[in-house]
Amino acid sequence: MLKIESVSKKFGKKEALSDVDLELDAGIYGLLGDNGAGKSTLMRLLVGVDKPTKGRILYEGEDISQLKGKYRDLLGYMPQEFAVFPGFTAGEFLNYMGALKGLSKRELKEKISRVLAFVNLEDVKDKKVSTFSGGMKRRVGIAQALLNDPKILILDEPTAGLDPGERIRFSNILSNMSKDKIILFSTHIISDIEAITKNIIILNDGKIRAKTTSDKLIEKMEGLVFEVTIPFSELAAYEKKIQIIRMRYEGEYLKIRYTGSTLEGARPVQANLEDYYILHRNEVI
Numbered sequence: 279m280l281k282i283e284s285v286s287k288k289f290g291k292k293e294a295l296s297d298v299d300l301e302l303d304a305g306i307y308g309l310l311g312d313n314g315a316g317k318s319t320l321m322r323l324l325v326g327v328d329k330p331t332k333g334r335i336l337y338e339g340e341d342i343s344q345l346k347g348k349y350r351d352l353l354g355y356m357p358q359e360f361a362v363f364p365g366f367t368a369g370e371f372l373n374y375m376g377a378l379k380g381l382s383k384r385e386l387k388e389k390i391s392r393v394l395a396f397v398n399l400e401d402v403k404d405k406k407v408s409t410f411s412g413g414m415k416r417r418v419g420i421a422q423a424l425l426n427d428p429k430i431l432i433l434d435e436p437t438a439g440l441d442p443g444e445r446i447r448f449s450n451i452l453s454n455m456s457k458d459k460i461i462l463f464s465t466h467i468i469s470d471i472e473a474i475t476k477n478i479i480i481l482n483d484g485k486i487r488a489k490t491t492s493d494k495l496i497e498k499m500e501g502l503v504f505e506v507t508i509p510f511s512e513l514a515a516y517e518k519k520i521q522i523i524r525m526r527y528e529g530e531y532l533k534i535r536y537t538g539s540t541l542e543g544a545r546p547v548q549a550n551l552e553d554y555y556i557l558h559r560n561e562v563i
């Protein structure tokens with residue numbers, strides 16, 4: 279188990295994380311937060327590339343800063359700006375990363391074919407990474423993070439910039455991971471979390487706002503979300519009466535998803551995670 283105890287991280291005067299307490303057991307967790315919320319900072323502390331200004335992080339009761347190499351051996355990490363040396367083939371890159379992780383030549387051969395099969399890149403093992411699409415590069419990123427069969431896998435925005443097809447492939451890869459690991463991935467794309475896991479951690483403005491399941495958050499919105507179509511010219515008047523979640527132009531009209539009182543012509547709709555996040559992302563629960 280990973281335990282984050284009263285962790286704060288300051289960069290000069292800016293407090294990127296404030297007094298974060300969090301416990302993570304085996305499972306897949308989606309870390310959701312706005313830009314600048316502190317997600318990458320939290321992940322960098324968890325993998326030990328940065329140190330907390332205050333507080334500590336424990337793995338199975340021991341401070342990770344004391345565990346050093348023993349802790350690193352348990353980790354797989356894909357940073358947000360994941361770069362693959364373009365001159366390398368996928369196979370060469372994984373060999374290089376595996377060697378850095380201290381795997382022997384014999385182990386590497388078997389591990390590399392296993393991880394490449396897992397991310398579905400076996401066929402392009404001998405192709406240069408510079409010829410890969412963004413999604414394929416991310417899959418190489420996951421493959422390198424998995425080489426040492428980590429107990430803790432930290433993925434910083436693994437789906438950013440992916441096209442819908444790659445996004446689905448990536449979601450499938452993550453949801454098929456073995457359930458005995460702690461897997462934490464960050465995103466600000468709500469539908470990605472919904473596709474991968476029910477466990478959600480909301481972090482905003484450096485503070486943990488929620489650690490719960492998507493079902494519980496959606497439950498809070500049940501019966502409170504409606505849709506109504508109004509003439510565009512009446513938007514200002516409606517804005518005074520309701521809280522708009524989202525709207526879409528339909529010719530001269532606007533289709534509005536909102537919460538508030540039932541308006542004439544409005545129909546109740548099934549609430550979703552985005553409804554909760556847009557309205558309540560800074561509330562502590």
Ligand SMILES: Nc1ncnc2c1ncn2[C@@H]1O[C@H](COP(=O)(O)OP(=O)(O)OP(=O)(O)O)[C@@H](O)[C@H]1O
Nearest residue numbers: 289292293294311312313314315316317318319320
């Ligand atoms: N090395 C640094 N020096 C100064 N400020 C930093 C540094 N790293 C992060 N910050 C600041 O800390 C805050 C949290 O940044 P962080 O990158 O953790 O957010 P994030 O949730 O990962 O955002 P994004 O979704 O945009 O990647 C931001 O205000 C950021 O500007």
